[in-house]
Amino acid sequence: MQKYTKYLFFISLFLSFVSLYVMGKGGKEIYPFFSWKLFTSPSGNEKLEEQYRLYRINGNDTIRLSYNATELYDQNNLGLITSFYGRKIDNNEDRKDNIRKMKTFIKSYLSEDNNIFLYKESFNPWELGKPSFRIKKIQITKL
C-alpha cells in the first residue's frame, strides 16, 4: 500500500494549485490544502494601508485604544476581530448585527466600554519609524 503515498503527494500538490486558482477568483482554500502563497511581497509594500481601530472619546480627547493582550485575547485575536467586524460594519453587511457583536466583543475585552468609536485609519507604511509618519482617520460609527 505504501506506493499510494505517491498519489497522496500528487493529490496534495493538485489541491494546492486548485486552492491557488479558487483563491485567485476570490474563493477559499481547499482545506487543509492551501496555495502556500504567503508574503509574496513584504507587508506594507503599498504606499497606502487601511486598518479599522477602536477609539475612546472623552470630552475633547480622542484616544486611540491600543491592543493589549488579555487572558482571553492575544494581540493577534484583537486585530483580527476588530478588523473583521469593522469591515462588515463599514461595508454595511448586516450592520446592526455586526455592531451588536462588536459591542459584545468590546464588553468582554475592555473594562470601560462606553464612548467607544470605530475608526478607519489610513497610513503610509513606508514612513513607519520616521518623524513624518501620520495616520489619517475617519469616524465610522459610535459603538
Add this chain to the structure above:
Amino acid sequence: MKYKELTVFNYKVAYYAMRIFGLYWLLMQYLDFRRISQWPKEIYEPFLSIQRIIFPQYPSEILYVSILLICALLLIITIFKQNYFLNFLIFLLIAIINFPISLNFSVGHNNHLIIIGFFMAIFLLSKNLNKENDFKWVQYFYLGILSTYSLAGISKFVGVAKNLILNTGKITWIDKNAAKINTLANYWMADIKVPDCILNLYTYENLWVLITGFGIVAQASCFLGAFNRKFLTFIMIFLYIFHWYTDFFILADFKDAKNFVLITLFPYHIFYPLYLKFLNKKAINHH
C-alpha cells in the same frame, strides 16, 4: 548505512516520533481551546462553510475533549498496532480539531503542515517498509511536506517578477529595506514597539538584501531535500531558523510547525552506531 537504507530507517523512527509529538500537539490545542472558549458565545465566525456544519456553535468542552481523546487513543493504538484506516482517521480528526483553533475569523496556517504531514503518512507503516525500493515512498512523504515551503518560495519569485514587469511601484523582496518594512508594518499592525536590537540589525541594509535573497532561494529549493540526505538536514536547520525569524521579526508565529519539521526531517541515522553498540553490549551481557 547507504542513502536508501537510512531514508527508510529515519522514517521508521519518525513514525513513532510523530505519534508522540501528536499527543503533545493535542494538549497544546486543548490549552488554546480553553482560552478561546471563554469568549462570548456570539464571537464565533467560522471561516469555512463545512466548519459550520461540523461545529454550528463553538464546540463545548465535552465535545472537543472527546474528539481530542479519541485522536489521542488512535495515536497510541497506532504505536502498537499499525493500521492504514486508523491513520486516515487520525488525519481526519487532526484536521477537524484545528477548526476551532485556527479557522475562527480568518484562517491561520501554522497547523496545516502538521495536518499535511499526517496525510502524507497514511500509507506508510514502519513495519511494512522492508523492500529495497521503499525509500521512494519516504521521499514522497518528504516531498509532500517540503513542497508547501517550495510553493511559498516560488510565489515570492513570481511576486517580484510580476511587480517589476507591471511596474507597480510596490516594494518587492529584492528592494533595499524590504525586510525592515515587513517587520515595521507587522509590528505596527499588532501595536507592539519594535525592539531596538531588531532595528539595529536592520541598519546593515545591503546584508539584508543578501539574506532575503538567500532565504527565498533556500525556501524555493526545499523540495530538493527529498532527494539528498545532507541537503535535507540543511533544509531542516534552515526552516527552523526561518520559523524562528518569522516569529520574532514579523510576529508570524508558526508555533508547532517548526517542531514538526524537526520531528519528521531529523537525521535519526546519526544515532544508529550508538544503537548498534547498545545492542552489542546487551548481547554480551546476555552471554
